[in-house]
Amino acid sequence: MSSKLVALFLLILLYLALRCHCSTPQSRVKAGYYYTDDGNLISDLNSKLFTHLICGFTFVNPSTHHLFINFSTEQQFSTFADNVKTKNPSVTTLLSIWVGRELLLNFFSMINQSSYRNSFVQSSIETARLYGFQGLDLSGVEPTGNSSDMANIGTLLDEWRVAVNSEAKNSSKPELLLVMSGNRLPALGSVIYPIDSMRRNLDWVHVLAYNYYLPAGRDRVTFFHAALYGPSNMANTDDGINEWKRRGFLPSKLVLGLPYHGYAWTLLSPQKNPMGAASTGPAVTKDGAVSYKWFKWFIRNNAQEAVCGYNATSVVNYCTFGLTWINYDDVEAIRAKVSYVKQKGLLGYNVFQVGHDDNWVLSRAAAEELDDENQNQKGRLLVIVLVSSSTTIVLLLGSVWVMCYLRKRKVKSPGIVPKARKGQEAKVNGIATSGNSNTNVPDLEVYSYAVMEMATNKFSFENKLGEGGYGPVYKGVLASKQEIAVKKLSKASTQGFEEFKNEVTLTAKLQHVNLVRVLGFCIERDEQMLIYEYMPNKSLDFYLFDSVRRFLLDWKKRVHIIEGITQGLLYLQEYSRLTIIHRDLKASNILLDNEMKPKISDFGMAKIFSKDEYEANTDRIVGTYGYVSPEYVKKGLYSTKSDVYSFGVLILQIISGKKNACFYGLNEDLNLLEYAYDLWKSGKGMEFMDPSLDDTVSSCKLIRCLQIGLLCVQENATDRPSILEVSSMLKSESAALIIPKIPAFSIKRNGDEGTKSQFQLEDCSINDTTLSQMVAR
Incomplete structure (x- = not known):
């Protein structure tokens, strides 16, 4: 009897497993437009990579209000459904109706009449059935015109x-799908789409998440045409999706548009960073539009001359070739956007247009990114069904899961080390016991991966704060409501476990108000994550180099930021038990708390000196171009003066709001340091200052900061002041300063070094914002 019960129990489990395997959660949409006029053969389409294919375009006859198809493309429409189903019998085909641009006014006029609407509707259904399509797509309607048009x-x-x-009921055929393209924003001015009707009647809306900025438009400045993220004053997809949600449209009925095209701009002059640069208009084609396929062909034939990159913040690829700048979506951007679809709970994506792909690399990347989730969902569903069939198993696994989920372990130096996977315990011990710079080591939390995943909403795009050389940084909220920042090692990062351990041990033991505090780390699942106190105001570069946000940094705030960085460096070089050299001091590594107080971060590259050491040598050059001292670049030598050099660059950036990767001057042939020196030497130092300061009463202080910055960036390390001397210079407004020599990395090397500036300090009033006396805290 017992054996029969066991057999019955096993049969039930097998039945449930098969049911689970055969049933899938709601499928995501992997759609794409096929344009009949683009010259690609329908038989060449890899329909296996799509769940839905949309064939366009048909048009509306303005007299009869019926659909019509151009004679030249009629054959393609008639064979489309059969052809694509040869390779993928399960693909769903839709017929697209174009009513946009110059046709939109006529369309609005037509739908104002009940009889005309009826003619259009009946004709659309008949045409779709005639050519074997399973759905209809209305394309080109924008929230323009007036409210009655939208009604x-x-x-x-x-x-x-x-x-x-x-029609479906009378014909006993499956209902036709009804979908519609939608503008990035559901409302333009006072005109808004009929959201309620769209939500009620449409199977989905595919948001046209591209063509935001065009080289043939009114603006003669380069911008990304399909940025996923961006500031509020720049068109970006995330703002648009959030607005659709805010207006009450369901994310599960939104499909994200993916462009398989980009735009080429002609630059006015060569640029190292062409984003936001002056342009004379389109390049390559009349309107600048280029297909991904063409672009990849172009790169293959001009690989040596082209300079390409990926902007992880905006999620856009770009390439510069002479005076031509192209922005487009490559595999990295496509994968990131499909991941965004999953994070936002959207229904899927829709490609425009499939014929622009190059050997299907983009379509494969998109499908693989989305399919990963579907496979995970099937696996989770199978586990849930099997587990639910046995109360014992549920209780057992549930208890284990709860224990793992709630476990938050502590480790103290020399080490209370929790149980870990093989190899992990040694790593935890290594972190806990390394370094002896301070015997009074604070507690470090060792967080589980599950806790970090929960805190960061599964490392969602919405929680992403930015990305550096180490990897992405996410905002998180612990169960205790404490806000944290989680820095996660990227698989592509050149940094490894030594840098990870270095940062944990240093930042845990160096306690100062102007250094970012590390709370703990996570090394589960072969991940390397650092957990910090959260800095709500992001980093210094977020404000300095933005045309709008820089106004939030008045002269008083910039003084306090310079003061805070100085205090942090004083502690590292003078007042801690050992001398710490940061080696990667830059604007993006200066974080700002809720009071805009600066904190030095990112100690992965830092080195420890004893007090009797002054200089070291390395074969591995690390740091950031533009902030690294010349002796480090040329000879691998680094010392405290290396950080002084970086701080000098930072001072010049803080007072000017200028990047060090650009060129300046009348001929745009001077780097930031040369430009600062030339203006200071000729008595035009105020021309170097950030115009947003607009504070003439601080001119003396600004010029003094300019001169101190120039002293810090001199070629020879011995000529540079120590951080203690820099501190003294900043807090003493009347003491004479040494005349700086021509800065490092200058092309000019002539006999005018040491020439006094034409700017006379004695002509300045010193009744302005002062730097307070600095002491180590």
Whole structure:
């Protein structure tokens, strides 16, 4: 009897497993437009990579209000469904109706009449069935015109859905899908899409997440045409999706548009960073539009001359070739955007257009990114069903999961080390016991991966704060409501476990108000994550180099930031038990707390000196171009003067708001340091200052900071002041300063070094914002 019960139990488990394997959660949409005029053969389409394919375009006859297809493309429409189903029988085909741009006014006029709407609706259903399509797509409608036009769109959708339902019932065929393209924003001015009707009647809306900025437009400045993220004053996809959600549209009915094209701009002059640069208009084609396929061909034939990159913040690829700048989506951007689809809970993506792909690399990347989730969902569903069939198993696994989930372990030096996987315990011990710079080591939390995943909403794009050389940084909130920042090692990072351990041990033991505090780390699942106190105001570069946010940094705030960085460096070089050289001091590594107080971060590259050591040598040059001292670049030598050099660059950036990767001057042939020196030497130092300061009463202090910055960036390390001397110079407004020599990395090396500046300090008033006396805290 017992054996029969066991057999029955096993049969039930097998049945449930098969049911689970055969049933899948709601499938995501992997759609794409095929344009009949682009010259690609339908038989060449890899339909296996898509769940839905949309064939465009048909048009509306303005007299009869019926659909019509151009004679030249009629054959393609008639064979489309059969052809794509040869390779993928399960693919769903839709017929697209174009009513946009110059046709939109006529369309608005047509749908104003009930009889015209009826003619259009019936014709669309008949045409779709005639050519074997399984759905209809309305393309080109924007929230323009007036509110009555949008109300008529809503009425049309209501009537269209009723007609589709009725036709399916009478013909015993599956209902036709009804979808529609949508503008990035659901409202333009006071005109808004009929959201309620769209939500009620449409299977989905695919948001056209591209063509935001065009080289043939009115603006003669380069911008990304399909940025996923960006500041609020720049068009970006994330703002658009959030607005659709805010207006009440369901994310599960939104499909994200993916562009398989980019735009080429002609630059006015060569630029190292062409984003936001002056442009004379389109390049390559009349409107600048280039397909991904063409672009990849172009790169293959001009690989040596082209300079390409990926902007992880905006999620866009770009390439510069002479005076031509192209922005587009490559595999990295496509994968990131599909990941965004999953994070936001959107229904899927829709490609425009499939024929622009190059050997299907983009379509494969997108499908693989989305399929990863579907496979995970199937696996989770199988586990849930099997586990639910046995109360014992549920209790057992549930208890283990709860223990793992709630476990938050502590380790103290020399080490209370929790149980870990093989190899992990040694790593934890190594972190806990390394370094002896301070015997009074604070507690470090060793967080589980599950806790970090929960805190960061599964490392979602919404929680992403930015990305550096180490990897992405996410905002998190612990169960205790404490806000944290989680720095996660990227698989592509050149930094490894030694840098990770270095940062943990240093930042844990160096306690100062102007150094970012590390709270703990996570090394589960072969991950390397550092957990910090959260800095709500991001980093210094977020403000300095932004045309709008820089106004938030008035002269008083910039003084306090310079003061705070100085205090942090004083502690590292003078007042801690050992001398710490940061080696990667830059604007993005200066974080700002809720009071805009600066904190030095990112100690992965830092080195420890004893007090009787002054200089060291390395074969591995690390740091950031533009901030690294010349002796370090040329000879691998680093010392405390290396950080002084970086601090000098920072001072010049803080007072000017200028980047060090650009060129300046009348001929745009001077780097930042040369430009600062030339203006200071000629008595025009105020021309170097950030115009947003607009504070003439601080001119003396600004010029003094300019001169101190120039002293810090001199070629020879011995000529540079120590950080203690820099501190003294900043807090003493009347003491004479040494005349700086020509800065490092200058092309000019002539006999005018040491020439006094034409700017006379004695002519300045010193009744302005002062730097307070600095002491180590």
